[in-house]
Amino acid sequence: MSAKQDLAARRAERLRFQLRQKAYGRPRLSVFRSSQNIYAQVIDDAKGHTLASASTLDASLKGTLKTGADKAAAAAVGKLVAERALAAGVKQVVFDRGAYLYHGRVKTLADAAREGGLDF
Structure with missing residues (x-):
């Protein structure tokens, strides 16, 4: 692994440790973003x-999105995951941004999930 990957892995582990301490049994909403999805x-x-x-690879979203790597796609995924979580009986979650900054597509996904009904 490169030094940059090592730092990102350490950031993600540090964040997940803090989330486990503060989760109080709530499920975790985990986000992964690639360059295309x-x-x-x-x-x-x-x-x-x-x-x-x-x-963004789900059949219900793939045809409606121009690309899987923009804020509109992140908002659509946030609403869809909130809808599916509510259907599964999950109302409260903790947000796991991984090693990513809370900015751009990650923030847009989180905001859309909140608008979709998830509480975090």
Whole structure:
């Protein structure tokens, strides 16, 4: 691994440790963004199960989006993951941004998930 990847991994682990301390049993809304797509999933760490997930590669979103790598795509994924989490009975989550800054597509996804009904 390069030094940059090492720092990103350390940032992500540090954030997840803090989230585990403050989660109080709530599921985690985890975000991963690549250069072409964005992914989000609600994870129950106690059981090790994914409760809901959404990405720009989903069939319901893929045809409607111009690209999977912009804020509009992030907003669509945020609303979709919130809708699926509410259908699974999850109302409150903790937001796991990973090693990414809370800015741009990550912030847009979080705002859309809040508008979709998730509480964090």
